[in-house]
Amino acid sequence: MALRHYTLDFNLSAPADCPSTVRGLHSIFQEQEMTETVHDTEGHGYLATFIGKNGRLVILRVHSQGLVTVDLQCCEGDNIAQVDNLLNALEKKLKSLLHGNIRGVKRLPALTRGAAVDRYWPTADGRLVEYDIDRVVYDEDSAYQNIKILHSQQFGNILILNGDVNLAESDLPYTQAIMGRGKENYTGKEVLILGGGDGGILAEAVKLKPKMITMVEISFQDAVCHFPLTHMRKACGSVLDNLKGDCYQVLVEDCVPVLKKYVEEGKTFDYVINDLTAVPISTAPEEDSTxxxxxxxLDLSIKVLRPTGKYFTQGNCANLTEALALYEEQLGRLSCPVDFSKEVVCVPSYMELWVFYTVWKK
Known part of the structure; x- marks a missing residue:
């Protein structure tokens, strides 16, 4: 079962006359054969619920601060035309009753709750976005995270890890940004990719004729994490069909011990691309282990970077200025002094601007 939730708001210049406003709407609810229940607000305006025989529920609230809200809930299978007619009648009547006292009217599209296909996902800065998702392609728990792949009419298949939109088949701008936006020459270079389990970065990097790419991704220890092979082909192509190719190898390991081993051996790379995690939203490092x-x-990556090498990573949403500033402070605390630049890129399926960093040794 799914529920559709409609909202209609009237912002007023002055508090509404509750008795006359409510009386003026009664005829509409009577025509709909809806039963009224008035609730005690302890002097804070008026609140009533109206329930119809078909299960429709209307919540009418006349706030003492100068706001009138109407919330209508109905089952997904309810007659949309009838629901629209009811909302139209309430909106028209309220405009007449509140004439001269209205600063603004806002009627939102229905929010669908409890549907088999979830279309709502938050942006990094906490805004709710509705996607044009029409089906669930994949939904499983691995040893490390929940993995969902949902199909969007605009963005193709979208990979969602633990509730966060990670990458869609449309998101080549993300991959290009975390590789230097086409400004780097990868020919004959040695590249280290940390994470990148969707295969997008690896697929693009092999096209640039590097000497060798080493990708370290622990999630491939779990067979369930081979989702790119069948569900994200537009992002990864065929590059993950084998864990070794002419110019790349995928190490199914935890990247921390691998990095420490490289530091001990003195192994270095021309490019290190960190696709493990975004900059945390929290601005209290002592409370967030991320x-x-x-x-x-970051520290280990800089240690395995050649003197002329570059380190690429994502930051987070451009609106999270405090968290990004804190990350930039972290760059100044590394064992080796570094400089950095950043670029803001529009990633299609994120529906928000995203910050990417390039770091190099001074």
Whole structure:
């Protein structure tokens, strides 16, 4: 079962006259054969619920601060035309009753709750976005995370990890940004990719004729994480069909011990691409272990970077200025002094601007 939830708001210049406003709407609810229940608001305006025989529910609230809200809930299979007619009648009547006192009217499209296909996902800065998702392609728990792949009419298949939109088949701008936006020469170079389990970065990097790419991705220890092979082909192509190719190898390991081993051996790379995690939203590092992990990866990565090499990573949503500023402070605390630049890119399926960093040794 799914529920559709409609909202209609009237912002007023002054508090409404509750008795006359409510009386003026009664005829509409009577025509709909809806039963009224008035609730005690302890002097804070008026609140009533109206329930119809078909299960429709209307919540009418006349706030004492100068706001009138109407919430209508109905089952997904309810007659949309009838529901629209009811909302139209309420909106028209309220405009007449509140004439001269209205600053603004807002009627939102229905929010669908409890549907088999979830279309709502939050942006990094906490805004709710509705996607044009029409089906669930994949939904499983691996040893490390929940993996969902949902199909969007605009963006193709979207990979969602633990509730966060990770990458869609449309998101080549993300991959290009985390590789230097076409400004780097990868020919004959040695590249280290940390994470990148969707295969998008690896697929693009092999096209640039590097000497060798080493990709370290622990999630391939779990067979369930081979989702790119069948569900994200537009992003990864055929590059993950084998864990070794002419110019690449995929190590199914935890990247931290691998990085530490490379530091001990003195092994270095021309490019290190960190696709493990975004900059945490939290601005209290002592309360979020992700910051500690991020600092560790950053420090180890710089140690395996050649003097002329570059380190690429994503930041987070451009609106999260405090978290990004804190990350930039972390760059100044590394064992080796570095400089950095950043670029803001529009990633299609994120529906928000995203920050990417390039870091190099001074």
């Amino acid at each position: 910051w500690e992990f991020l600092q560790l990866i």
